[in-house]
Amino acid sequence: MSDRPKAVALISGGLDSMLAARLVQEQGVHVEGLNFYTGFCVEGHTHAIRQKDQERPKRNNALWVAERLGVPLHIEEVIESYKEVLTNPRYGYGAKLNPCLDCKVFMVRKAREWLEAHGFDFIVTGEVIGQRPKSQTRDKLPVIERDTGAGDRLLRPLSAQLLEPTLPEREGWVDRERLHALNGRSRKPQMQLAQELGLETWAQPAGGCCFLTDAHYTARLSDLWQARGSKNYDIDDIMLLKVGRHLRPLAHLKLIIAREAGETHFLQGYRRRYPHLRTVSHGGPVALLDGTWSEADLDLAARLVARYSAGRNAERVDLELEDTEGGVRMLSVPPMAPEAVPAEWYIGA
DSSP, X not given: OTTSOEEEEEOOSSHHHHHHHHHHHTTTOEEEEEEEEOSSOOTTHHHHHOGGGTTSXXXXXXXXXXXXXXXXXXXXXXXXXXXXXXXXXXXXXXXXXXXXXXXXXHHHHHHHHHHHHHTOOEEEOOOOBTSOTTTOSTTTHHHHHHHHSOGGGEEOTTTGGGSOOOHHHHTTSSOGGGSOOOBSSOOHHHHHXXXXXXXXXXXXXXXXXXXXXXXHHHHHHHHHHHHHTSSOOOHHHHHHTTSSEEEEEETTEEEEEOSSXXXXXXXXXXXXXXXXXXXXXXXXXXXEEEEOOOHHHHHHHHHHHHHTSTTTTSSOEEEEEEOTXXXXXXXXXXXXXXXXXXXXXXXXX
């Protein structure tokens, strides 16, 4: 063990990082995985909540990949330190609120710090030249090496033959001829390589778990920031933005309305953080209220919640308003007609 070179591999849970780690592992290098938890990449979270998704697999793909490879995986929670990356990216956003280049710099810098703290020799990533326009073009890869301080201790096995030889190659820790020259956005070469390496199953080829690339999610995040007047958030905000219908009928009031029983159960867990409405005369959802309101505003909110209940066609629907201290108040309102709900009230619908 002491004579073997040691590599730390960034494991996202996608196919590319899985292949990169395997290619290095097969050359006799001791590999351990590293995964950073930002809160924005939780593939199984909504699957576990919604009843309609109960048959879908619920797993942490990074852990699953590490198990397939037979390597230890170190998961580090970086929610607070990641905030600066998301809210003030040096290199800007991609098509949505995805700070891809800043994110990669952040992850590789953290990996370098981990490497130095644990006496490892080099870093492995699953980057492929030309695969992602924001962070994996030929001119962006040197930026990552420079800004992170990783330099030529950063090995990209899938595209290594298209790049200058790195320290692990020059030192003979890995054989450059056994690395690859993948280029472009097609995933077919990776899938073929996976089969050649005996990897018969994998997660989404591109990882696919980052909510910051999702138009619906980022519309809700932008709305949250605008309503608060600052780019502030916490882990509960991250989770709640993934769940329910989000409607903003007024600038100072947003409703999060459950779409089914699984979401209702989940939102009930926030009843001590947010006041919430619940229909009692008819079956229906729980809705969290985020903001401030007058009596007229509350009436509007209750009618909206009633519109999504089993009493949507009734003359009136009775609801409970429960505050964060457990105090309850009864309301009775006519449900809002579907056509009376403007499309612009829906956030990231």
